[in-house]
Amino acid sequence: MRLxxxxxxxxxTGLRWLWLTLLCLLVDQVTKHWVAGTFDYKETLVVFPFxxxxxxxxxxxxxxFLADQGGWQRWFFTAIASIASIVFLVWMAKTPKNxxxxxxxxxxxxxxxxxxxxxxxxxxxVIDFLDFHWGGYHFAAFxxxxxxxxxxxxxxxxxxxxxxxxxxxxxxxxxxxxxxxxTNKVESE
Numbered sequence: 453m454r455l456x457x458x459x460x461x462x463x464x465t466g467l468r469w470l471w472l473t474l475l476c477l478l479v480d481q482v483t484k485h486w487v488a489g490t491f492d493y494k495e496t497l498v499v500f501p502f503x504x505x506x507x508x509x510x511x512x513x514x515x516x517f518l519a520d521q522g523g524w525q526r527w528f529f530t531a532i533a534s535i536a537s538i539v540f541l542v543w544m545a546k547t548p549k550n551x552x553x554x555x556x557x558x559x560x561x562x563x564x565x566x567x568x569x570x571x572x573x574x575x576x577x578v579i580d581f582l583d584f585h586w587g588g589y590h591f592a593a594f595x596x597x598x599x600x601x602x603x604x605x606x607x608x609x610x611x612x613x614x615x616x617x618x619x620x621x622x623x624x625x626x627x628x629x630x631x632x633x634x635t636n637k638v639e640s641e
Contacts, residue, residue, distance in 0.1 A: 461545060463549070464548070464549050465544065465545050465546065465547060465548065465549060465555075466543070466544035466545065466546075466547035466548075466549070466551065466554070466555030466558055466559070467541075467544050467545050468549055468555070469544065469552075469555045469556055469558070469559040470544070470559065472556065472559040472560065472563070473559045473560070473562045473563040473566070474563075475563075476559075476560060476563035476564070476567075476596070476597075476600045477563045477566055477567050477597075479596055480563065480564070480567035480595065480596035480597045480600070481567060481570065483581070483595070483596050484567075484571065484579040484581070484595060484596075487505065487507050487579060487581040488507065488579055491505070491507035491581075492507070493507055493508075493509070494506070494507060494508060495507050496583070502584060502585060502586055503582075503583065503584055503585075504583040504585070505581050505582070505583065506580075506581060506582075506583035506593055507579070507581050508579075508580050508581070508593050509575075509577035509578070509579065509580070510577055510578045510579075510580045510593070511576065511577045511578075529572055530569060530572050530573055533565050533566075533568060533569035533572065534569060536561075536565045537562055537565045537566050537569060540558050540561055540562040540565065541562060543558050544558045544559065544562065551611075551615075553607055553610070553611040553614075553615075554607075554608065554611050554615075556604075556607060557604040557605070557607035557608040557611060558604065558608075559604070560600040560601070560603050560604030560607070561600070561601050561604035561605065561608075563597070563600050563604075564596075564597040564598060564599075564600040564601030564604065565597075565601065566597075567595070567596065567597030567600075568595075568597045568598070571597075578595065578597075579595060580592075580593040580594050580595050580598075581593060581595060582594050582595060582596075582599070
């Protein structure tokens, strides 16, 4: 059976995980809109002794970086998220389907980037609501999009250490180099 180029793109590359991107994006957007529609701004709901739902707007980047800069950062971070989304989509399209973990990592990061891009483009800020704390110290509030970006980045790092294809190629190159050195040594004698 001959696959059309478009079908091949979605079955033979990392784009076969685009469904995961869409699923995480849906969960992210639904939870953000639920929080915005249910809670008053800065309202807190204690869920566990170490975890609250806390509705907050983040006009900056991670840890509210540049949040107090007067508005220009909205378009700056929108542009960065747009470019990153395109890059991860292209990387997914160029990743062979057998590199499953890397494809999943790209899908998760793409989902998070698009989720926060939607908020920033529509509202000028990102809706955050997950608040973990311990002993009076609160970690920066975050959302589902931030979580899947983190998980995707962690998977990319893990994959870089466990990718057998890259390790095998490196081993083969080392063996070829050793063989060349032996051949050169014999020829020079």
